[in-house]
Amino acid sequence: MPRRILVLGCGGVAQCTLPLLVRDVGVDPHSITVVDFVDNRHRIADLIALGVNWENGRVTQENIDEFLSARLSDGDMLLDLAWNIDAPTILTWCHDHNVRYLNTSVELWDPYEDMASTSPTDRTLYVRHQSLTKMINDWGGNGGATAVLEHGANPGLVSHFVKQALAEITTKILTEGRAGNRQAALETALAQGEFNTLSMLTGTKVIHIAERDTQITNAPKQVNEFVNTWSVDGFYEEGIAPAELGWGTHERTLPPRAYTHNDDGPRNQICIAQPGMNTWVRTWVPSGESHGMVIRHGEAYTMCKHLTVKNADGTDAYRPTVHYAYCPSNEAIASVHELKMRDWEMQPKQRLLNDDIISGRDELGVLLLGHDFTGWWTGSLLSIDEARKVLPHQSATTLQVAASIVSAIQWMFVSPSSGVCVPDDLPHEFIIEKAKPYLGTQFSGPTDWNPLRTRKDIFDQWADHAALLDPSDPWQFGNFLVS
Secondary structure: OOOOEEEEOOOHHHHHHHHHHHHHHOOOHHHEEEEEOOOOHHHHHHHHHHOOEEEEOOOOOOOHHHHHHOOOOOOOEEEEOOOOOOHHHHHHHHHHHOOEEEEOOOOOOOOOOOOOOOOHHHHOHHHHHHHHHHHHHHHOOOOOOOEEOOOEOOOEHHHHHHHHHHHHHHHHHHHOOOOHHHHHHHHHHHHHOOHHHHHHHHOOOEEEEEEEEOOEEOOOOOOOEEEEOOOHHHHHHHHOOEEEEEOOOOOOOOOOOEEEOOOOOOOOEEEEEEEHHHOEEEEEEOOEEEEEEOOOOOHHHHHHHHOOEEOOOOOEEEOOEEEEEEEOOHHHHHHHHHHHHOOOOOOOEEEEOOOOEEEOEEEEEEEEEEEOOEEEEEEEEEEHHHHHHHOOOOOHHHHHHHHHHHHHHHHHHHOOOOOEEOHHHOOHHHHHHHHHHHOOOEEEEEEOOOOOOOOOOOOHHHOOOOOOOOOOOOOOHHHHEOO
16 A cells, blocks of 8 residues: 555535545555645544544645645645646646556546637537547556556446446347357357447447436525535536537437537547537436436547457547436426526525435446447445444445445556556456445346337427438437437
8 A cells, every 4th residue: 555645625525535445445544635625624523533534725836846846755645626727737736756546537637717709619528528539649658656546436336337238238248149140250259358349349339428316405495506426626627618519420410509620539439519418418327217418428428439340551440429318306307407597696695415315326427328228227326324334424325436436446556557547458357356345236127118119299290300300220329319
């Protein structure tokens, strides 16, 4: 284990992650220092009593080198659970000082700078990931201390769920004699862990990160208050950004207001010039059909990229459409609606749900569509009661995030020099095995759902759907799009 672990930020995720590291992983509490500019040390009072160190402070563009140099050195670890710390800057510092690093999202110093005049494509995570590629090229290669990026629940854990689902779909195709002339290729790809080939050969066209949060509070949202089961700031920053998705090679028609990328990168994504909070699609979770928001997330880039199959000339032979489809809690939906009424000006009051949650669960998983079994959902159905048995005073949502972080940290302990990694680079069986005790009820299996099968439009005879709907192929994005 590293001699010192510095944790930036002490919000809900840190408050959930730190007890698991100390109690279950065996990290020495005296080796941990937590820094936050908000004095909420009372939220980790039990850990401070055990020896965890607390500081009021903040990493800024001006003090980053001095701040980190005073607290970290060769072989230590930095857990970046704060917001708005520029990823290339802090990654380069860790690379230069041989410090292991983990975050749950790729950030900028000020994501709102010149927002009105910045083009939708320049506000995407695609551009942020391309800046990381340039950073690694400037280093002269991807070596040195391990840095795991975007490894929360999603992005993060869901990349491992996709690999599990693809392996299970493939195994079911083989055992049921459905493979036909794919038999040898499927067997080889499965044995060698070639998940991009498995995705292509199984016929997977679309992957939703399909989430529905049904946690209910006994303290309803008040007027001019934003209530959520995880970071309000994080949800706001993601939600007002352009909707963003990995764009599959099977797609025929761009949606309205769509923009493509024309750089020297993989060009595997599109964005839509409207907030993700305003972009809704049809999706499915084990409790049934759902509508979810296409909130931009890093897995739409990394998962799509890792599942791409190339032609001999370097062009893309296959890649799936990948995006988030998020239905948050009732209080959060009401908060988003009010936010829109306020013309996207954040409410003056914010609140995280935890002890006031009285029931519900967070269904978080991946929905793979278009293969031999139509649909397949793999993920966690963690209820609030199951979460509280693991760790009191936390929501199911924050525990799912913490489970993924703790699992990645344990991999980093044994893999200290793997360079910059995204979740798709990590061994999925290791991560899922470490996360499993925290994920409650889990489900992985088929569904016959598709976006057209149960679709109803009560004004169908007066509507013109021809521009979006394509009955000849249910897996076209327009068939999923609600608004």
